[in-house]
Amino acid sequence: MPGGALAFRDVTCVRGGRTLFAGLSFAVEKGGAALVRGANGAGKSSLIRIAAGLLKPYEGIVAYTPPRALITEDAALDPELPLARALRFWARLDDSERDRDAAVAAALDTFGLAELAEVPVRLLSTGQRRRAGLARVVAADALTWLLDEPANGLDSVSVEALERAIARHRKAGGAVVLATHLPLAVPRAQEILLGAG
Numbered sequence: 001m002p003g004g005a006l007a008f009r010d011v012t013c014v015r016g017g018r019t020l021f022a023g024l025s026f027a028v029e030k031g032g033a034a035l036v037r038g039a040n041g042a043g044k045s046s047l048i049r050i051a052a053g054l055l056k057p058y059e060g061i062v063a064y065t066p067p068r069a070l071i072t073e074d075a076a077l078d079p080e081l082p083l084a085r086a087l088r089f090w091a092r093l094d095d096s097e098r099d100r101d102a103a104v105a106a107a108l109d110t111f112g113l114a115e116l117a118e119v120p121v122r123l124l125s126t127g128q129r130r131r132a133g134l135a136r137v138v139a140a141d142a143l144t145w146l147l148d149e150p151a152n153g154l155d156s157v158s159v160e161a162l163e164r165a166i167a168r169h170r171k172a173g174g175a176v177v178l179a180t181h182l183p184l185a186v187p188r189a190q191e192i193l194l195g196a197g
């Protein structure tokens with residue numbers, strides 16, 4: 001996909017026999033952001049899952065430039081490992097040991113988790129675990145971040161850290177697609193409204 005990060009072309013999503021959205025097209029450029037909005041059950045999570053390749057569209061095409069990183073409610077971190085080691089699992093395999101350590105340290109720092117580096121994931125609080133999930137996305141160093149309700153369970157300081165991390169990622173040429181109920185400052189984001197007709 002030259003130039004772009006992610007594009008939906010005439011994508012239709014059907015779940016449980018119900019059409020959630022039909023003929024949806026949009027493109028997110030490098031440095032761009034898309035905010036997915038809609039009522040409960042409108043299909044926001046389904047859209048994010050389609051963008052991640054976890055759900056096949058009923059019709060249409062999804063084009064993207066790899067790599068993509070996904071965050072859902074589930075932090076996807078090994079509960080038994082100390083946080084820093086669990087995150088290391090997601091850092092880029094092609095990077096050197098030192099680069100991977102640096103990526104994990106930076107990701108921990110971004111979400112105020114540096115002091116918890118040696119604490120096993122299972123002992124983290126709900127909000128800390130949510131932040132750890134976001135740190136995983138940062139550590140993965142993917143071009144496109146796919147974020148499903150990333151602000152859920154975050155305190156206001158962490159919401160600001162998330163906004164800054166998104167802004168920094170976009171400034172570096174990354175792209176973001178996010179579904180959120182909660183207010184999040186994402187300047188110059190295109191809105192994708194589901195369930196509006």
Ligand SMILES: Nc1ncnc2c1ncn2[C@@H]1O[C@H](COP(=O)(O)OP(=O)(O)OP(=O)(O)O)[C@@H](O)[C@H]1O
Nearest residue numbers: 015016017020038039040041042043044045046047
């Ligand atoms: N595995 C599944 N099989 C059948 N239907 C499903 C499945 N998963 C979700 N659905 C249905 O698809 C619809 C959209 O779900 P989805 O989670 O994408 O909505 P959402 O907009 O993210 O909702 P919310 O705001 O509540 O998180 C819902 O009606 C849901 O019941």
